Amino acid sequence: MARKTFNAQAHSLCLLVLVIVDAAAARGDVVSANASGEAMAQREFDYFALALQWPGSYCQRTRHCCSSSACCQSNPLAEFTIHGLWPDYNDGHYPSCCRDSDFSIKKISSLMPELQKHWPSLSCGSPSLCHGGKGIRQIFLYLNRNLLRSQFPDEKKHGTCSYPVILDEYSYFSVALDLYFKYNITKILSNEGILASNAETYSVEDIISAIKKAVGALPLLECRRGNGLNGDASSAISWLIVNEPFAPFNVL
Template identity: 35%
Template sequence: MGENRGLMLFKLVILLSLSTGALGYRTGGFRAFYFVQQWLGSYCNQRGTVCCDPPTGKPKPDFTIYGLWPYYNDGSFPYNCGDDNYDVGRIKYMEKRLQQSWPTFTCPQIGRKFWVHLWNKHGTCTKDILGELAYFEGALYLKNKVNILQALARAGIRPDNRFYSLKSIKKAISRSTGGFHPWIVCNTNAKGNKQIWQVTFCSDKTGKKLIQCPYLPGGRGNCDNRIQFPSFY
C-alpha cells in the first residue's frame, strides 16, 4: 500500500484504542466525535491501491468524509456497540448527498451496504444521543461547515502535485474554521513522497459544533515539514 512505518504506527495506535472501545461503551462516557475527511488523490495513488468510481460517476475534486467516530472521556474509540434495526430506507432522502460527500471507492462497489457498515460500526455507539438520521445529518452538516479545499485554495494551496509547508496548510485550514486546529495525517505515494491524506477535527455530541480535540497528538505527526498535495485521483 506504500505506507511507511510512521503511518503503520499511527494505525496501530488506532487499533489499540479500538480494542479498549468496547469496554468504554459498557462503562459509559461518550464525549464527542472525531470528524475525518480524506483527499481521494492521496488514497488512490498509494502503491497497490485500486479505486473504483461510485455508481454516480467520478465526483468533482473535493475532500470527502472518511468517518464520524465517537470517542469517550478516556480517549478510547467505541465500536460495534450492539445490534440495531438499521433501516436503510430511512436515509433514502439524503442518499444523493451521501453519495457526493461520503462516497465509497471500494472495488467492487457495495452501494448502500457501505452506510449500513458505518452505522453498525460507529453510529450504534451514539444512538442514545444521535439516532440514525441525526448521525448522518451531523456528518453532512460538518462537511459543509469545514470546506478544506476552499480554505486551502484561499491560501494559494492547490492540488497541483506541488509541495507545501505543513505549517501553511494547518494555518489555512484553522483560519477558515475560526481557530480550530486540524490534525493532519499523511501517507506515502508510489514514489515515496509524503502527502496530505486525512484532516481531522472534533465536534461535540450534537455533531454540529466544532471543539478543540483534547486527545489528538500535536506536532508534525507522521508528516514531513513539506508535503505534497496531489491532483485528484
C-alpha cells in the same frame, strides 16, 4: 530544522481529523458488544471525531474496479470526502458495536444523493459487521448496493455508539454531512491558494494556518507518503476546538 512540507497531489494520502465536542454528551451507559456479539455495558463517550480524507491517493493505489467504487468513475474525485464520524474517549480508546436495532431504508433516502457524492465508497471490499450481522446491518447492506460500500462498515462499528446524542440513522448521517459542509476543508485550503497539484508542495505550517484562520482550530493532519511524493515527510497536527455543541476544540 528543515521545514515540513506536504505535496498536495493525487498520489498523497491525507486524512484530516476534525474533533467535535458535544457539550450534551451521552449520559449513562449504552450497550456495546464484544467480538462474539455478546452485549456489554458501554460508558459514555467524550467527543466526536469527524475524519475527512483526500481520495486521490487511495484511488491511485486501487488495483481493480467495480461498480460500487467511486475511484472508477470517469470524473476523478477532487475534494476531501468523509471518512467517518466517530465517538471517541479522551484516553485514546473508542466505543464500538453499541446498538443492534432495526433500520428503515426510507429514513435516509433523502440523504442518498449527498452521501454518494461526499461519503463515497473508494473500494470494492466487503463490510465487516457487528452483532453477528443482525439488525442495523441492513443500512450497510443497502448502502453497499448504492456506491457507499467501503466507508460505512466502519460506521457500523463506531456510528452505532453515537446514541443518545444522535438518536437515529438519519440524524447520524445528517449531522456528518452538516459538519462536512460547515467545515469545508477543500474550500478553506483553496481560498488560501492550497490546491491539489502534481507539482506544487505546501508547508504543513501553511496548511495549519489556513485551517486555523478559517475555523479557529488546529487540525490533526496525517499525511502518508505515496508513489508520487518527492520524499516529503509525513506529518501530524491536532485541532484546537471550542467547547460548544458540535464545534471544534483542542484535544491535546
